[in-house]
């Protein structure tokens with residue numbers, strides 16, 4: 001699979017709910033998001049950035065930012081979670097995931113803006129990533145996080161993930177979950193549709 005067409009991608013935006021019922025849109029990143037996405041990473045607290053990038057970083061290096069906005073390239077995808085804040089669509093979270101067809105697994109990382117942490121957005125975004133994984137036909141979804149990242153570990157545990165050592169890095173722990181969902185039972189409408197309609201899934205590839 002190579003880079004996706006943006007005309008097709010817009011139909012894959014989902015509306016999630018925060019714990020208090022606020023609507024949060026999750027959509028694929030577009031090239032126009034590059035500056036806002038970089039500003040989002042710069043505005044994260046040092047601790048959140050450290051946890052997200054598994055080390056010190058003040059922003060995304062330009063080459064990495066480029067990769068972030070190339071949605072679908074090498075089966076890697078970036079999404080942003082946005083909400084209207086003071087009347088403007090504002091990035092309040094992001095996630096990046098990669099599908100490995102050989103192992104039928106999706107690996108992901110995510111973050112939520114510090115001001116919006118604790119509102120249930122991370123949990124909703126994680127569920128949405130599981131729908132995306134199921135639509136791909138993935139059998140497993142996993143991520144790696146620092147052993148000191150209590151928030152991510154608690155979120156993963158509450159969401160039914162098991163834990164194992166991350167191969168090759170003692171600082172990290174791997175949280176993972178098997179995916180056993182029939183396409184017609186995927187609990188996100190747009191991804192259920194994508195999974196049951198081969199035409200819709202093929203429009204994700206060019």
Ligand SMILES: CC(C)(COP(=O)(O)OP(=O)(O)OC[C@H]1O[C@@H](n2cnc3c(N)ncnc32)[C@H](O)[C@@H]1OP(=O)(O)O)[C@@H](O)C(=O)NCCC(=O)NCCS
Nearest residue numbers: 048051110111112117118119120121122123151152154155
């Ligand atoms: C980890 C992270 C994504 C959680 O997102 P969030 O939107 O704040 O989480 P939610 O509000 O959905 O919380 C869901 C559950 O996670 C756990 N949790 C969230 N924040 C927590 C904290 N600070 N301490 C302990 N548990 C926490 C709780 O169990 C919570 O459930 P509860 O509210 O019923 O108690 C967010 O803290 C974050 O972006 N951190 C920085 C980046 C990062 O660590 N990314 C992970 C690398 S893969």
